[in-house]
Amino acid sequence: VVFGVVQGVGFRPFIYRLAHKLHYTGWVKNIGFGVEIHLESKTKTDFKDFLNDLQETKPPLSQIEEIILEPAAFLDLKDFTIKKTKEGKSFVFISPDISVCENCYQEMMNAVDRRHHYPFINCTDCGPRYTIVKSLPYDRKETTMESFAMCEDCRNEYVDPLDRRYHAQPIACPICGPQIHLAHAKTGRKIKGGIRKTTSLIKEGKILAVKGLGGFHLICHALNHQAVKRLRQIKERKTKPLALMARNLEIIEKYASVSPAERELLVSARRPIVLLKKKKDIRGISPHLDELGFMLPYTPLHYLLLEHLDLIVATSSNKKDAPIMKDEEEGIDALCDYILSHDRPIHMRADDSVIKVVDEQPVFIRRARGYVPYPQRVHKDLSSPRHILALGGELKDTISVYKNGYVVTSQFLGDLDEYQNFKYFEETIQHLTRLFEVKPELIVADLHPNFHSTRYAQKSGLPYLQVQHHFAHILAPLLEHKIPPHKKVLGVSLDGYGYGEDGNAWGGEFLIADYSSYQRFAHFQYVPLPGGDLAAKQPWRMALSYLMDAFGSEIPDVKALKKVRKNNIKGVMHMVEQGINSPLTSSCGRLFDAVSFLAGTSPLEVEFEAEAPMRLESAADEGTQQSYGFSIQSQSLPFQISFVKTIRSVVQDLRQNVKASSISSKFHNTITRVIASIAEKAKKEHGIDTVVFVGGVFLNKKLLHRATAALKKQGFSVLRPVNYSPNDESLSIGQIAYALQKERNNR
Numbered sequence: 001v002v003f004g005v006v007q008g009v010g011f012r013p014f015i016y017r018l019a020h021k022l023h024y025t026g027w028v029k030n031i032g033f034g035v036e037i038h039l040e041s042k043t044k045t046d047f048k049d050f051l052n053d054l055q056e057t058k059p060p061l062s063q064i065e066e067i068i069l070e071p072a073a074f075l076d077l078k079d080f081t082i083k084k085t086k087e088g089k090s091f092v093f094i095s096p097d098i099s100v101c102e103n104c105y106q107e108m109m110n111a112v113d114r115r116h117h118y119p120f121i122n123c124t125d126c127g128p129r130y131t132i133v134k135s136l137p138y139d140r141k142e143t144t145m146e147s148f149a150m151c152e153d154c155r156n157e158y159v160d161p162l163d164r165r166y167h168a169q170p171i172a173c174p175i176c177g178p179q180i181h182l183a184h185a186k187t188g189r190k191i192k193g194g195i196r197k198t199t200s201l202i203k204e205g206k207i208l209a210v211k212g213l214g215g216f217h218l219i220c221h222a223l224n225h226q227a228v229k230r231l232r233q234i235k236e237r238k239t240k241p242l243a244l245m246a247r248n249l250e251i252i253e254k255y256a257s258v259s260p261a262e263r264e265l266l267v268s269a270r271r272p273i274v275l276l277k278k279k280k281d282i283r284g285i286s287p288h289l290d291e292l293g294f295m296l297p298y299t300p301l302h303y304l305l306l307e308h309l310d311l312i313v314a315t316s317s318n319k320k321d322a323p324i325m326k327d328e329e330e331g332i333d334a335l336c337d338y339i340l341s342h343d344r345p346i347h348m349r350a351d352d353s354v355i356k357v358v359d360e361q362p363v364f365i366r367r368a369r370g371y372v373p374y375p376q377r378v379h380k381d382l383s384s385p386r387h388i389l390a391l392g393g394e395l396k397d398t399i400s401v402y403k404n405g406y407v408v409t410s411q412f413l414g415d416l417d418e419y420q421n422f423k424y425f426e427e428t429i430q431h432l433t434r435l436f437e438v439k440p441e442l443i444v445a446d447l448h449p450n451f452h453s454t455r456y457a458q459k460s461g462l463p464y465l466q467v468q469h470h471f472a473h474i475l476a477p478l479l480e481h482k483i484p485p486h487k488k489v490l491g492v493s494l495d496g497y498g499y500g501e502d503g504n505a506w507g508g509e510f511l512i513a514d515y516s517s518y519q520r521f522a523h524f525q526y527v528p529l530p531g532g533d534l535a536a537k538q539p540w541r542m543a544l545s546y547l548m549d550a551f552g553s554e555i556p557d558v559k560a561l562k563k564v565r566k567n568n569i570k571g572v573m574h575m576v577e578q579g580i581n582s583p584l585t586s587s588c589g590r591l592f593d594a595v596s597f598l599a600g601t602s603p604l605e606v607e608f609e610a611e612a613p614m615r616l617e618s619a620a621d622e623g624t625q626q627s628y629g630f631s632i633q634s635q636s637l638p639f640q641i642s643f644v645k646t647i648r649s650v651v652q653d654l655r656q657n658v659k660a661s662s663i664s665s666k667f668h669n670t671i672t673r674v675i676a677s678i679a680e681k682a683k684k685e686h687g688i689d690t691v692v693f694v695g696g697v698f699l700n701k702k703l704l705h706r707a708t709a710a711l712k713k714q715g716f717s718v719l720r721p722v723n724y725s726p727n728d729e730s731l732s733i734g735q736i737a738y739a740l741q742k743e744r745n746n747r
């Protein structure tokens with residue numbers, strides 16, 4: 001029995017061919033999360049040749065987790081066959097969407113191939129999966145290819161076990177498969193010329209909507225500043241970075257540095273957007289930040305589009321915070337000049353995944369297309385017979401389902417406070433529970449009483465659990481790395497906001513935790529959050545709050561505050577003094593906001609989450625070893641970390657005209673030292689040897705790198721999410737972990 005990713009990736013035909021080649025008889029069939037193989041031979045006594053070739057020549061998309069060998073009765077079979085199976089009883093794997101493989105690419109570029117320049121070429125090694133599957137079993141009639149009847153040539157390939165397209169469900173060709181069409185957006189008028197015409201429209205500076213795997217991209221020429229500017233107006237995004245798609249690696253390397261680990265991700269079959277260090281800026285793409293997000297073409301259509309183009313902007317087609325559009329009917333015509341679409345429907349929308357590399361390991365900023373619905377196995381002691389659905393939080397939400405030892409986490413769903421995203425959330429719950437035949441018996445939600453996801457749990461009529469936000473954050477990598485139950489860790493959970501047990505806005509949390517419970521060991525000292533949610537949009541509010549924390553109402557004269565209207569300053573100071581609409585927060589994100597504003601790297605009002613901290617990070621120089629002071633009040637638990645000294649020193653640096661790059665770097669070093677000090681105390685008092693880094697703040701490359709190095713030097717092992725994002729996307733995984741432990745305790 002071979003367990004792992006061995007279904008929908010051409011594994012059974014591979015076994016079939018291998019058995020034929022090595023003269024074995026028997027059969028292969030799909031079971032749960034694997035395949036069962038029966039091998040017979042009258043001459044061979046071991047199966048070493050088979051096992052060797054199995055490991056060494058397995059299909060590129062397969063991943064073997066475990067092989068179990070058992071003796072079986074000799075049946076004296078005459079040949080080797082692929083057995084049909086009834087699926088659905090246990091866990092069945094559905095592959096993520098995979099970029100076009102080398103074989104298909106070569107055929108597409110071959111002028112005499114019957115699929116020459118055909119933008120929907122695919123095989124068992126590549127092509128659409130998750131976004132076109134409607135339900136199980138994974139069979140053509142359960143995909144959006146259902147309406148396309150195979151021609152005779154395709155049918156012959158489809159039924160031939162020796163063919164690369166044996167049971168390739170989305171198999172298609174120019175005769176029988178999907179077709180592209182180009183149209184004028186405003187009038188809907190069809191335009192001739194297909195991809196060639198599309199390319200020339202892009203070169204002319206037009207904005208195109210192009211249908212991809214998980215939705216439409218908005219595309220324009222990356223070096224045409226007017227086009228980029230107009231695209232930004234349409235998307236209502238002034239500064240949020242735009243993703244780029246480049247024809248090849250050489251073009252990417254003109255604009256950014258690419259490390260070996262980054263290169264590996266860029267060319268991988270999953271084709272994420274990889275954030276790379278800028279070498280040469282491109283105007284209007286990623287203003288005020290030191291990184292550019294690049295991806296390589298991943299569908300055959302992209303390759304054809306970029307045959308005569310070097311570099312395009314390829315950003316998801318949505319207005320502001322709404323989900324990516326997947327159908328023309330969703331209003332795509334309002335966002336572009338022309339539409340290049342096709343008639344293969346998208347069943348499930350999915351954005352491009354976004355990754356950066358820190359210390360040679362990926363950090364997910366957004367996990368979606370290419371990675372979803374890859375399953376996660378849980379530690380064997382946590383396995384439960386019950387089906388569980390976890391709903392995540394609110395911002396950057398995902399959901400997770402649990403069944404038979406595996407967790408499947410959805411793609412990034414966005415902010416559930418937007419009505420359309422909430423619909424997307426409901427769509428995805430339907431899709432995942434149907435696809436994996438999960439009948440939830442237990443639901444898990446966040447502790448926040450007013451999150452849409454919490455209300456969904458309450459209305460479900462099913463038993464539900466609630467888990468504190470930062471605790472759920474910490475449990476996610478414990479589950480991912482299969483940490484055994486009862487192992488205690490120090491979770492450093494740093495982010496913008498999560499509802500705390502005491503009702504305050506938590507976000508600078510150090511929790512000593514295992515799967516069952518946590519103790520709040522330390523946290524950033526509370527400061528007022530003047531204006532509540534508004535404080536997250538206007539970093540100057542937090543700057544004022546921290547200045548008042550450090551200096552009282554006699555706040556010093558700071559250059560950055562000159563940008564703020566005097567009346568506004570007075571108003572906010574009054575709010576803080578009187579405690580009006582100023583809930584208390586320990587948020588690390590808000591501290592970054594404050595310092596970013598004071599250092600002059602933040603705008604008055606930010607356009608997207610974490611913009612001020614990202615700009616502060618971009619400004620930080622690499623050489624500075626110094627840091628600022630801070631203090632830890634440790635008379636009683638939880639310890640409180642005060643940044644009064646830090647803020648006072650920042651102000652002093654500002655008076656002496658110290659550069660933002662240096663202030664930023666010193667501040668990053670300060671947070672690193674805070675983490676190291678608390679970890680040391682946790683070791684002394686609780687014998688902690690493992691520290692977990694989670695929360696959106698750890699998307700900060702410089703902090704993550706420095707803090708990891710510091711703790712390793714102190715002898716800690718450092719855990720962090722590698723296959724999932726450290727941000728709120730991972731809450732639903734942590735929630736599953738909590739529920740599993742709870743089930744275990746109940747047994």
Ligand SMILES: [Zn+2]
Binds near residue numbers: 103
């Ligand atoms: Zn292929």
Ligand SMILES: [Zn+2]
Binds near residue numbers: 152176
């Ligand atoms: Zn065909």
